[in-house]
Amino acid sequence: MLLTTKxxxxxxxxxxxxRDRLSTMLEPHSPKRLNLVIAPAGFGKTTLVAQWCASTPSPTAWLSLDDHDDERRRFWQYVIGAxxxxxxxxxxxxRKKLSQDSHDAATGAITGLLNVLSADQxxxxxxxxxxxxxxxxxxxRDFxxxxxYLPPEITVTLASRTEPPLPLARWRVRRWIEDIHPGLLAFSEDECRRFFHDTMGINLPDAEVRSICRRTEGWVAAMQLTALSGGGQISDVRKGSHLASESQAQLDIDERHISDYVLAEVLEQQSAEVANFLLDTACCPRLCASLCDAIRGQQDSQQRLEQLLSQNLFLIPLDNHDQWFRYHDLFRDALLQRIRHSDPDRALTLWQKTVKWLLDHGQVQEGITQIVNQQDWDWLxxxxxxxxxxxxxxxxxLPVLDWIESLPEHLVQDxxxxxxxxxxxxxxxxxxDALAPLLASVEDLLDRRVADSHPDAEGALGLQSEISLIRSYLARTRSDDKSASDLTRQVLKDIDHTxxxxxxxxxxxxxxDYHGEGLLADAEDALQSAVRYGQVERKPSTVLSSGGLLAWIQYxxxxxxxxxxxxxxxRRWVDKHYSDPSQPRLISCWQNSALTEIYRERNEPQLxxxxxxxxxxxxxxxxxxxxxxxIQYVRGHLAFSEGRLQDAIEVLEDAVLTGRKRRDHIVFEPPASSxxxxxxxLATGHPExxxxxxGSPDDRQFTNPLNREQNLISIARVLVAKKCPEKAQQILEDLLPLAERNAHNRHLVEILLVYGEALDLQGRHREATEMLNRxxxxxxxxxxxxLFAEESPRLRHLIQELSVLKTPGRWNQALLEMLKQQASVMADTTGPTSVAPPQTPPGNQLQEPLSHREMxxxxxxxxxxxxxxxxxxMDVAPATVKAHIRNLYGKLGVGRRTEALAKARDLGLLNP
Structure with a gap:
């Protein structure tokens, strides 16, 4: 879970x-892509950039990085989240890509982000x-x-203490970078004067301003700490050469040395209550009143935070409601150093309370990150x-796997x-592939605990149900449906005792399992239970997958x-209970595939x-x-419905190949892409x-009855196309009662349609009409x-002539209108199973000229x-190229590359 306050x-x-002179430098202009604001801590980098963002009308995404973000997936999750x-x-x-366990998941997410930014404009x-x-x-390298590849209208601003190891020289040659270095960030004498007078409320003589400005070298944090330590008294601010030498050492060697020195004086100037609050809350990377109250055991934290804010005690608001804050990094580091040195036991207790609050308030991942950073492996x-x-x-x-890998192995093995x-x-x-030996290992451990009467033996027995459940899924990958079903039912018997x-x-x-057996009614009952229990158990991924498969079956x-x-x-339930805007929207392959099929079937292809x-x-x-x-199946089906037959063939061939090669890694039998x-x-005129x-009608390549039916219906379609209607009828006669009995209603409609066409080819027109009416x-x-528009041209013609469709009714009218429109997309030409090629414009002129991009x-x-x-x-997405090619083919009246090139030469668009 991402932390939204970042x-x-x-x-x-x-x-x-x-600082208008610097804000102007940050403004976007061509060809600039990157603002580099580089300086040591406390030079006002964040304040400068925040001021500029507040004044610019352009939308701004802000991300405050921390120590834990130096991990590839987490870094890009936060960039996209911003x-x-x-x-x-x-x-x-x-965001969803980044949850994948693949090497180039981040690359895909970055490319997707660039495409979204380009499209947003x-x-x-x-x-x-x-x-x-x-x-x-x-x-x-990713960055x-x-x-x-940034779109030209995007500007990135980096605030950093050091110059990052990026190809800056190359970018500077291209004039992509605006550099704001420490010399520019350092306060001028006039800015120092305004800082003390307007910000800190201290009137200093010009000579004193020049002196402090010179000693601090315009470092605003040092000036602020100096002013606070002096309590507004000039005599206290001027500590002589000792402070000057300390400041110089801090700036040149380690900023934290001087900040710790001055913080001691800051704390000494505060009341005991304020000083204790600062030290007690230093363990919090970000603060809110509820968190501070919990770890301090007090109820006055909101007032304390507002007091610190009014006193400029390095507290930075993170929202406009004074609810979330953070300390300046130097200030917080010094506070932590102080309390860990002076009272290490209390520092540890406060940190533990902070993590417990995060865990108790739903910020589990942030709490775990704190534990990992502290390397408290037992607590993790x-x-x-x-x-x-x-x-x-x-x-x-994936994060859970990473955290488990960070644990000492003996903790996991035990x-x-x-x-x-x-x-x-x-x-x-x-x-x-890695599961079988791990399952054997955990079973051995459970057996030893039961045999030794381990105190957690009862819990160990409960894990046997989880093991059986995993083994049931693995059995499905081996097409061992009986073992999968037996194991699942055994889990259901035992589960109430765990x-x-x-x-x-x-x-x-x-x-x-029921879906694989074609028992759709039983599958519906089981999946409705899965949804119900998933909601009780608050498992959104399981709810989405179960509900998606349920919708697929209902369809x-x-x-x-x-x-x-x-x-x-x-979707409403998931969005209601898991609506954190910083997290990617959970999706399910089953549900989105079901929705794609539903809207395609309802003749709403855009949805x-x-x-x-x-x-x-x-x-x-x-x-x-x-x-x-x-995914490839529903993608191919949508392309087929829209008449994009070559696109459909490409993705369906890929689906068939993947299903065949990766069968051992699939826990269920997917739809019959073949x-x-x-x-x-058939639609492209290639029945062979x-x-x-x-395969043959007797081929048992499918164990799922739905897929077997689908395959046999397609075989019958091929036989009809080859003018063998009697053989097709034999297949359909056997399928019809099975589809009716099992309520496979989509297949039932297709069986009746192809059956009607087979009868019509035999001259049995009355029987054909009865079938088609059914x-x-x-x-x-x-x-x-x-599905009517996807049938052969001959069958579509027979349907349009049915008297039953001449009766009034919204569905009847919509069907007839759709079939008329389909005629212009998949027009009849040479035969009942072919599709007319795109019409070539007459003569040697295009009816519509090619655009610059198409050229x-x-x-x-x-x-x-x-x-x-x-x-x-072209620096565009592959999908954009495909769209240009489709438009190009349509204007040229061709269907493939070779035809496009030949036609372009004929029209003088290319050199011979």
């Missing part, structure tokens, strides 16, 4: 010295405060890539054992709970409206594409193979290719529509570049 820009103090917190939309997929400012804390080489083991399951099932399996957390984390990360919240995950597995059963309502109810979009980057950047196949691919081949990818009636009851794409195609290379050269 996204809060410090509010500008009206008393602070305005933009999201500040109102940039469309970043859900970027707003002049965003990104501020990264304390960038010197970033030392990781991979983060720095260099980010700057290199305890916290993970308590909270790890909820974190994993909330989608945070804890069955931690071993199971590691197993669950690897399971959700799809690293299934304290482990497993019912939602268990019922989800049971729903997968296939013909309850399209119910499926849509299921998705909406699940379908909206729900498909968050899934596409999972395919591009790598995802679990079962999810990969599902059956849909065969339909695409369609037949080749389907199909129309069943489809109207279920809400199916788009650029055409030239790069002519040079032989692939789509990805074109995207790189």
């Amino acid at each position: 996204f809060l820009r410090p509010t500008s103090d009206h008393r602070a010295v305005r 933009f999201e917190y500040s109102g940039l939309a469309g970043l859900d997929e970027c 707003s002049p965003w400012n990104l501020v990264l405060d304390d960038f010197h804390l970033v030392q990781d080489e991979q983060i720095l 260099a890539y980010f700057i290199d 083991a305890t916290v993970l054992a308590e909270h790890g399951n909820n974190l994993i099932h909330g989608g945070y399996h 804890s069955p709970q931690l071993q199971m957390l590691r197993i669950w984390g690897l399971f959700f990360a799809n690293r299934l 304290q482990i919240p497993l019912k939602s995950v268990t019922y989800y597995g049971l729903g997968l 296939n059963r013909g309850d399209v409206d119910l499926a849509l309502e299921t998705c909406m109810e699940i 379908a594409a909206t729900h498909l979009a968050p899934l596409l980057e999972h395919v591009n950047r790598g995802t679990e193979p079962g999810q990969h196949v599902i 059956a849909l691919l065969a339909r695409c081949y 290719k369609a037949e080749a990818c389907l 199909a129309v009636l069943k489809a109207s009851e279920a809400g199916f529509m788009r 650029e794409v055409l030239a790069l195609i002519h040079e032989g570049h692939a789509n990805k290379e074109i995207a790189t050269k």
Whole structure:
């Protein structure tokens, strides 16, 4: 969970010295991309940038970095979170990418962020405060890539104590950088005068101002500390050569030495109550009244915080409501150093109270980060054992794995709970190959504890249910449905005797089993239980997955409206209980795929594409193979429905190949992509290719009855296309009663339609009409529509002639209108199973000229570049290139690259 206070820009103090000469330098201008504000601590970097942000009309994303952000995934989570917190939309997929356990997950997220910024076209400012804390080489390489490909309207500002190891020389040659170095940040004599007079409320003679300015070298923090230590008395401010030498040592060697020296005098000038408050709360990286009250055992923290704010005691507001604050880093470091030296036991107790407050107030990840930083491994083991399951099932399996790896191995090996957390984390990360030996190890440990009557023997027995549940999922990857089902049912018998919240995950597995057996009604019952228990157990990921599969089944059963309502109810529950704007919006492959299919079937392709979009980057950047196949299936189906047949063929071929090669890593049998691919081949006039990818009717390649039905329906379509209607009829006669009995209503409609076409080919027109009327009636009851437009041109014509559709009714009218529109997209030409190629403009002139971008794409195609290379050269997303190519093909009236180049030469658009 990200800490939202890190996204809060410090509010500008009206008393602070305005530095217009520097603010002007920060303003965006072409070709600048980067502001570098480099100086030691306490030179006013943050104040300067905050003042500038407050005055600029452009939207600003602010991120205050800390020691824990020097980790690749966390760093980019916070950068994306800063933009999201500040109102940039469309970043859900970027955040989701970072939860993937792959090497280039961060690269994909960065590319996605750049694409979103480019599409947004707003002049965003990104501020990264304390960038010197970033030392990781991979983060720095990522950041260099980010700057290199920034859209021209974006400006990044880095506030850092040191110059970062980035390709600054190259960027300076390109005039991308504005440098604000310590010499510029140092206060001028006039700014010193205004600082003491306006900010600190101290009137000093000009000679004293010049003296302090010279000794501090314009370092505002030293001036502020000096003023506070003197209590406003000039005689106290001037401490002679000793202070001057200390200041010089601090500035040249280590700022903390001088800050600790002056802080001693600051504390001595404060009341005991204020000094104690400062020391007691120094352990808090960020402060609010509730947190301070809890660790101090007092109820006056809000007043204390406001008092410190009014006294300029280095307290920086993080919001506009005086609720969240932080101390200046130098000030806090000195306070921590003081209390750890003077009262180490109390310092430890206060820190422990701070972490406990974070854990108790839902900031579990921040609390764990503090524990890891302190290297309190025993406490980390305890916290993970308590909270790890909820974190994993909330989608945070990768951080949990990282934390477990940071523990000493003996703590993990001696804890069955931690071993199971590691197993669950690897399971959700799809690293299934590593699970078998780990399961054997934890079983051995549990057996020893039971045999030795270990005090936690009862809890150890409870973990057996988790082990059985994992083994049931692994059995599914081996297509061992019986073992998977037996193990799941055993878990359900034992689960009421354990304290482990497993019912939602268990019922989800049971729903997968029933779905795999084609028992849709039983699957619905199990998945409804999974949703219900998931809500009780507060497992949003399980609720989304279970609800998504439930909607998928309801859709296939013909309850399209119910499926849509299921998705909406699940989404409302998740958004209500997990609506932290700093976190990526949880999505489910099953649910988004179901919504894509639902809206596609309702003939609302734009809405379908909206729900498909968050899934596409999972395919591009790598995802679990079962999810990969599902996403490619619905993606191909949408392309098929829209007449983009070549696009459909490409993604469905990929789905078939992935499903075949990665079968051992898929915990369920995904949809029959080969059956849909065969339909695409039929639509392009290649029945021989369609037949080749389907196998024979007796082929038992599918164990899921739904997939077997889908495959056989496609085989029947091929037979009809080959003018073998009798053979098709034999297959359909066997399928019809099974689909009716099992309420596979979508397939039932398709069976009736293809059956009707087969009968019509045999000249049995009356029987064909009866079949088609049954199909129309069943489809109207279920809400199916788009499937009619996907049938052969001959069948679509027969449907349009049905008298039942001539009767009044909204659905009838919508269906007829859709079929008429479809005629212009997939027009009949050479035969009943082919699609007309795009019409070529008459003569040697284009009806619509090519745009500049389309001409650029055409030239790069002519040079032989692939789509990805074109995207790189044009500095656009691959999807944008595809869109340009589709437009290009449409204007030229062609269907492939070679035709486009030939036509372009004929029109004089390319050199011969």
